[in-house]
Amino acid sequence: MAAQLIDEDPALAHQHALSASRRAGRIAIVRETLAITAYATGDYALALRELRTYRRISGKDDQIALMVDSERGVGRPDRALELGRSVDRSTLPTEVRVELAIAMSGARLDLGDAERALLELDIPELDPDRAFEWSPALFAARAAVLEELGRDEEAGRWRERAEVAADVIDAASGIGDLETVYVDEITEEAGDEDFESENVDEPDDLDDLDDSLDADADADADADADLDADDATAEQPSVADEVAEILADVGIDDDDPEDDTDGTDEREGSDR
Numbered sequence: 001m002a003a004q005l006i007d008e009d010p011a012l013a014h015q016h017a018l019s020a021s022r023r024a025g026r027i028a029i030v031r032e033t034l035a036i037t038a039y040a041t042g043d044y045a046l047a048l049r050e051l052r053t054y055r056r057i058s059g060k061d062d063q064i065a066l067m068v069d070s071e072r073g074v075g076r077p078d079r080a081l082e083l084g085r086s087v088d089r090s091t092l093p094t095e096v097r098v099e100l101a102i103a104m105s106g107a108r109l110d111l112g113d114a115e116r117a118l119l120e121l122d123i124p125e126l127d128p129d130r131a132f133e134w135s136p137a138l139f140a141a142r143a144a145v146l147e148e149l150g151r152d153e154e155a156g157r158w159r160e161r162a163e164v165a166a167d168v169i170d171a172a173s174g175i176g177d178l179e180t181v182y183v184d185e186i187t188e189e190a191g192d193e194d195f196e197s198e199n200v201d202e203p204d205d206l207d208d209l210d211d212s213l214d215a216d217a218d219a220d221a222d223a224d225a226d227l228d229a230d231d232a233t234a235e236q237p238s239v240a241d242e243v244a245e246i247l248a249d250v251g252i253d254d255d256d257p258e259d260d261t262d263g264t265d266e267r268e269g270s271d272r
């Protein structure tokens with residue numbers, strides 16, 4: 001919740017972070033989140049305290065730039081510069097190194113030393129011909145220092161570069177307004193559309209399959225009926241065959257008509 005609210009409502013995000021810290025104060029990411037929300041609300045002293053705790057628990061320097069800025073926030077730019085110089089920048093991720101350079105430059109400006117503030121920004125990542133995720137902030141920071149030095153024309157060019165870099169990054173991401181559109185939502189929406197389209201087609205496919213199976217079953221039934229009829233016709237005896245079989249059982253040969261006549265006369269004579 002703190003992550004979702006930090007941009008639109010930092011105070012409410014801070015309340016969520018405070019609630020989390022009361023329940024899980026020994027977890028590094030909880031203290032880090034509390035520090036970030038405190039910084040967003042302008043409570044730099046709390047942010048600095050929580051960042052120190054986060055650093056001690058995690059053993060990481062990935063929030064060193066925010067620590068430097070928090071020292072600036074409580075009015076100690078000298079301490080901010082000392083803190084920034086205490087870390088080995090070569091061990092930091094590129095984006096952290098850039099953020100630290102910007103924070104150190106700001107501390108130099110706080111001390112009124114614009115020339116050194118400009119030197120703090122002379123880092124390999126300052127490439128005006130290529131845009132990375134850190135480029136807009138870095139270009140804008142250089143423009144601000146150049147304005148302090150009265151070099152407005154150069155400042156204007158760097159500010160324009162910052163705007164172009166931001167536009168290029170937004171276009172490359174394919175997202176546009178990152179404050180209102182999130183990647184999990186697009187993925188989910190695209191997945192739903194695919195799922196719905198499959199569901200639309202699926203019943204027709206199943207109906208076709210059912211029709212095909214029904215047709216096959218009917219054809220099989222018809223074939224079985226034909227076979228049964230053929231078998232019945234082939235095995236069904238005629239009436240003459242049945243009579244012959246009965247006569248044969250009683251010892252009468254149906255093929256000899258004289259036997260039937262003689263038998264009849266003998267029976268009639270005996271009756272008379």
